[in-house]
Structures are given as structure tokens and as C-alpha cells.
Amino acid sequence: MDLFDNGPLTLVEDAEGGIRYWADFLPPSLAREWFEALRDGCRWQSARRPMYDRVVDVPRLMAWYGLHEVPGGLPLAAMLERVQAVAPGGYTSAGLNLYRDGNDSVAMHNDKLHQLVPGQPLALVSLGSARRMNIRAKSGGRALGIDLEPGSLLVMSHASQTTHEHGIPKTVRPVPPRMSVVFRARPVAERGRDPWRVGAVEAEAPASGPVAGQRPGSPRDRAA
């Protein structure tokens, strides 16, 4: 690949732009700075969900902000400005995931369609350590694996959420924490509502809402 080519790698094609990946979206020093600011400044919460006859913690921490009400000090407006320059969209919310170690994960899923504005993309910025994302067509076939590097951007079309699933598998490799910041365009009726209380942004919806006040790295029962 041309070293000076910062254009995207197209992973999936569709009429709305498919799934595209920019490895060098952010300068490394800025990616590090923003990782630390968000790790230390976000209201991280541990959500719970039923699994068989138990209720377990969703295996990662999450935070969520409407873009009209981001607390001062969090670099989400500056990040959004860079996202808009590459992948313009009507983004209204930022959902953040913190994977504390290789035991944290997200199961294969598509983002909930009723919580997304049709035609609008989802933009996912990765910070911290690199983690593998698997992307698989619902129609079958092998999953495609992409290592989401710190400072990278993955943009998924709305249409791709109807045709493909994505997930971050656990890994036995010792990996430092990794964060994703997902900008989404939410329908007006969904804005301002805590997404965990209306069925969550994706498949691992907790039934009982978040447990407030958990700090990154605190011990817990992690399944799934």
C-alpha cells in the first residue's frame, strides 16, 4: 500500500458507503492524549444483563453522551469535528466502550436499527491498545478480521447494519485497555434517553440498567 495514501480501506461495499477503515485517522500523540482524558473523565458504568438463570455484568464498561450535553473537559467535540471532515453525518450521540483487558469483549451483533437514523453512518474511533474486530455477513461465509489500531476510524453505513454483524472477541493475549468512541445519529424520539434503559445500542442489552459508579479496573464477575 502507498505509504502516503491516507484514504480508506473498503471492507464491505454497499450503496451507502459500506464499511470503511482509516488506519491513520488521528496522530498517535493525540490518540494517546484523548484516550487518557476519556478514560479519566467519563462516567463509566457497568451494565448488567440476564444470562440463563443469572444476571451478569456486560464484559466492558460503557459511557454515553448526547452531543448537545457533553461535559466540559471531554474531547468529544474536537473528535467529532475530525470525524465530520472525513465521514460527514448527522451524529447526535457518542457511546463509549472501555475494554479493560482481553477478557472484555462485545458479542457479534448489529447496532439496533430503531435507534439509528436511516441513511446516516456510524463512526467508530479506536483508542488505547489495538483489538481485533470481526465482521461477518448475515448471509453466511467467513468473518473478516480487522485489527482496530489506536487512532483509527471505522465508518459503517446504516445499510451495513442490516447485512452484517460485528464484534470484538476476547483474547488470551495480554492486552492493555482499549476504548471505542462510537458516534451515531439517533432518531429524535430516542435522543436524551439513556440508551441502556430503552434496550441498549446493541445486542448485549442489559435488562436492569447500569450499575452506577464503577471505576475502570474494579473487580467484577464478567461472563460472556
Ligand SMILES: O=C(O)CCC(=O)C(=O)O
Ligand atoms: O468497540 C468496538 O469497536 C465495537 C463497539 C460496538 O460494536 C458498539 O458499541 O455497538
Ligand SMILES: [Fe+2]
Ligand atoms: Fe456495535
